[in-house]
Amino acid sequence: MAEQKHLVLILAREFASNLATPMGITDEQGRLVYFNEAAESIIGTTFAEAGEMPFAEWSAKAAPRTREGELLPPERRPAAIALNERRAAHERLKVTGLDGVEREIAVTAFPLFAHADEFVGMVAIFWGS
Amino acid sequence: MQVTIWGCRGSLATPGRDTVRYGGNTSCLEVELANGSVFVLDAGTGIRELGVKLERRNVRRIQLLLTHLHLDHVEGLRFFGPLWDEQVEIDIWGPPSPVVSLRDRIARAFSPPLFPIEIADVPARLNFNDVPREQWILDGATLRAETIVHPGPTVGYRIESGDRTLAYLPDHEPALTGTIGERSLDWISGASLAARADLLVHDAQFSEEEYSHRVGWGHSSSADAIAYSKAVGADRIVLFHHDPNHDDVWLDESEQLAQLLAGSNGVVPTLAREGMVLAP
Numbered sequence: 001m002a003e004q005k006h007l008v009l010i011l012a013r014e015f016a017s018n019l020a021t022p023m024g025i026t027d028e029q030g031r032l033v034y035f036n037e038a039a040e041s042i043i044g045t046t047f048a049e050a051g052e053m054p055f056a057e058w059s060a061k062a063a064p065r066t067r068e069g070e071l072l073p074p075e076r077r078p079a080a081i082a083l084n085e086r087r088a089a090h091e092r093l094k095v096t097g098l099d100g101v102e103r104e105i106a107v108t109a110f111p112l113f114a115h116a117d118e119f120v121g122m123v124a125i126f127w128g129s
Numbered sequence: 130m131q132v133t134i135w136g137c138r139g140s141l142a143t144p145g146r147d148t149v150r151y152g153g154n155t156s157c158l159e160v161e162l163a164n165g166s167v168f169v170l171d172a173g174t175g176i177r178e179l180g181v182k183l184e185r186r187n188v189r190r191i192q193l194l195l196t197h198l199h200l201d202h203v204e205g206l207r208f209f210g211p212l213w214d215e216q217v218e219i220d221i222w223g224p225p226s227p228v229v230s231l232r233d234r235i236a237r238a239f240s241p242p243l244f245p246i247e248i249a250d251v252p253a254r255l256n257f258n259d260v261p262r263e264q265w266i267l268d269g270a271t272l273r274a275e276t277i278v279h280p281g282p283t284v285g286y287r288i289e290s291g292d293r294t295l296a297y298l299p300d301h302e303p304a305l306t307g308t309i310g311e312r313s314l315d316w317i318s319g320a321s322l323a324a325r326a327d328l329l330v331h332d333a334q335f336s337e338e339e340y341s342h343r344v345g346w347g348h349s350s351s352a353d354a355i356a357y358s359k360a361v362g363a364d365r366i367v368l369f370h371h372d373p374n375h376d377d378v379w380l381d382e383s384e385q386l387a388q389l390l391a392g393s394n395g396v397v398p399t400l401a402r403e404g405m406v407l408a409p
């Protein structure tokens with residue numbers, strides 16, 4: 001079997017799947033392991049079609065940039081901040097969906113800790129404009 | 130590996146003439162390895178009688194694996210005979226809490242007004258250990274613990290010895306995170322613990338109808354337990370943690386229904402009974 005997901009991720013997925021708020025979840029490596037139905041209109045595809053994706057891949061595809069069109073450095077990308085610095089972050093930005101459409105959204109990301117020293121992943125909430 | 134069930138009742142000890150065949154003691158299993166090592170799984174009221182047996186055998190070293198600290202899983206500990214013998218050493222393993230140590234959480238049960246003797250005054254040598262995140266080797270067995278779906282910090286256990294594997298998930302509601310049969314294994318709570326186990330001891334407290342009114346309480350229906358055993362590919366499932374309201378007659382019928390649910394080409398589910406001895 002594929003590596004067992006941490007219980008916190010399993011519970012987060014169930015939480016997200018019952019929300020109308022667009023939400024994505026990564027594991028501790030940043031691998032996108034789930035996004036909910038509400039997030040499909042922002043990501044531009046269904047999770048069933050996209051499947052799990054390494055952080056570098058989905059970050060490159062989304063190409064987050066400022067509203068003026070400049071690429072955002074990792075230290076300003078909420079998901080990267082939650083993963084690398086393990087703190088919450090929020091930013092308004094433009095992304096490109098997997099369908100090739102550019103969208104302006106706000107992203108709130110926060111790290112998931114099962115215990116104080118056990119980082120298990122990250123949740124990103126996508127706020128539509 | 131030999132597994133003996135000393136208590137399989139859930140939630141509350143239920144002695145009485147209506148529960149004599151399945152038993153009224155709360156959760157406790159004894160796992161004895163070929164090398165003589167003794168593992169005790171949970172400290173429900175069934176552990177008292179197990180303690181009598183272990184004292185007779187003069188067992189001096191015991192591994193006690195707690196899945197969680199709900200009362201029905203620890204209420205027998207204070208009456209576990211080896212605890213009161215200064216020649217005995219007991220390693221107590223349990224789920225880590227983000228807030229309070231395992232020792233301090235257990236100590237609550239050993240303090241007034243619940244109990245007259247403090248845990249510091251227990252004669253046996255007690256070693257408290259949070260379960261490791263990785264598998265570990267203990268007295269001839271390879272163990273793994275993982276947090277599973279149940280309210281509060283709760284783990285299930287996988288014990289491997291020789292070529293035999295026991296998975297113990299007595300309080301578990303995997304269906305809370307989605308229909309079991311529709312998920313890949315990596316997204317099913319505790320699946321890596323139970324995968325291809327020779328013997329799976331799993332929560333089946335409720336009937337389907339009861340479960341529909343108790344979603345989120347942390348327990349499974351028999352149907353979900355059977356679906357779980359199929360999903361993880363367990364060779365055998367023993368349905369565990371019987372509801373206090375279920376008497377022997379109810380449980381007889383439940384077992385027949387479970388076997389019908391399992392179908393003819395799957396494993397044949399068995400209901401746990403106090404005194405049952407299993408060889409995984």
